[in-house]
Amino acid sequence: MPDYKEKFEKMRVAGKLAAQTLDMLTENIKEGVSTDYIDKLGYAFIRDNGGYSAPLYYRGFTKSLCTSLNHVVCHGIPSDRILRDGDAINVDVTAVFDEHYGDTSRMFSIGNTSVKLNNLIDTTHESMMKAIKILKPGIRLGDIGHEIQSFVEEKGFSVVRDFCGHGISTTFHEPPNILHYGKKNTGMEIRPGMTFTIEPMINAGTRHTKLSRKDGWTVTTVDRRLSAQWEHTLAVTTDGCEVLTRRQEESF
Numbered sequence: 001m002p003d004y005k006e007k008f009e010k011m012r013v014a015g016k017l018a019a020q021t022l023d024m025l026t027e028n029i030k031e032g033v034s035t036d037y038i039d040k041l042g043y044a045f046i047r048d049n050g051g052y053s054a055p056l057y058y059r060g061f062t063k064s065l066c067t068s069l070n071h072v073v074c075h076g077i078p079s080d081r082i083l084r085d086g087d088a089i090n091v092d093v094t095a096v097f098d099e100h101y102g103d104t105s106r107m108f109s110i111g112n113t114s115v116k117l118n119n120l121i122d123t124t125h126e127s128m129m130k131a132i133k134i135l136k137p138g139i140r141l142g143d144i145g146h147e148i149q150s151f152v153e154e155k156g157f158s159v160v161r162d163f164c165g166h167g168i169s170t171t172f173h174e175p176p177n178i179l180h181y182g183k184k185n186t187g188m189e190i191r192p193g194m195t196f197t198i199e200p201m202i203n204a205g206t207r208h209t210k211l212s213r214k215d216g217w218t219v220t221t222v223d224r225r226l227s228a229q230w231e232h233t234l235a236v237t238t239d240g241c242e243v244l245t246r247r248q249e250e251s252f
Contacts, residue, residue, distance in 0.1 A: 004193035007169055008235050011195060015102030015233050015244030017051050018095040022106055023248050025091060029108045031083055035067040038091060039078035046095050054094035054101055054172050061217060066092035073201050073209050073219040073227045074163055085111030088121060090229045094172065101168050103197050104245035105231040116204065117226055123155045124202040124228040131198050132252070135234060135241040139190050145182025148200050158207035163219065165197040168233060192238045199231030
């Protein structure tokens with residue numbers, strides 16, 4: 001019996017709770033609601049299902065979810081900002097259950113979004129899926145980054161390099177870092193039992209980002225152009241990988 005079997009079992013529960021939170025939020029994320037309302041719904045759902053929200057009070061973060069709108073790359077703080085027609089929002093959920101973590105995010109389009117924005121969202125999602133499809137023991141971390149970077153740049157977008165995926169299990173963020181850019185056959189070799197996130201952040205313009213001095217969390221694109229992100233938590237098995245945060249509409 002692999003020594004990581006129990007870890008996988010517990011992370012499946014945490015991952016499922018995070019995925020179910022996003023599924024629940026889907027019908028509530030629409031024009032006219034505030035990002036703070038979304039945060040409260042997510043907090044209550046995780047709590048009522050026996051878990052807790054990892055971001056809440058993490059290094060001083062004051063909310064349960066991250067809600068990153070339009071040109072916000074990541075770590076957007078829920079507020080009284082109302083969702084409007086044409087917005088795009090990334091909702092990032094991390095649930096903790098029995099001391100194990102499940103971390104996932106997805107994009108939501110509000111009303112009539114532009115063709116450019118839709119292409120960015122679809123490209124970001126497809127880049128993550130391409131990386132997941134090659135994930136198995138024996139490949140290297142650089143292979144993951146290369147798969148994402150080569151696909152995204154061919155579409156005319158750029159990969160954020162200031163933030164990356166991460167190891168995760170009984171700790172929110174742990175080694176290794178999962179870069180979303182890189183060269184084939186470089187970096188650490190992937191082994192069975194590893195658990196980490198793949199979460200490409202892709203920009204419509206330059207890859208460079210800026211951290212808000214005001215709140216110390218919100219990361220935006222320097223050129224104020226659009227950004228998108230998708231995320232899953234993965235477990236490396238003996239012959240491939242398992243998506244621990246798979247949502248209802250997804251098939252792997």
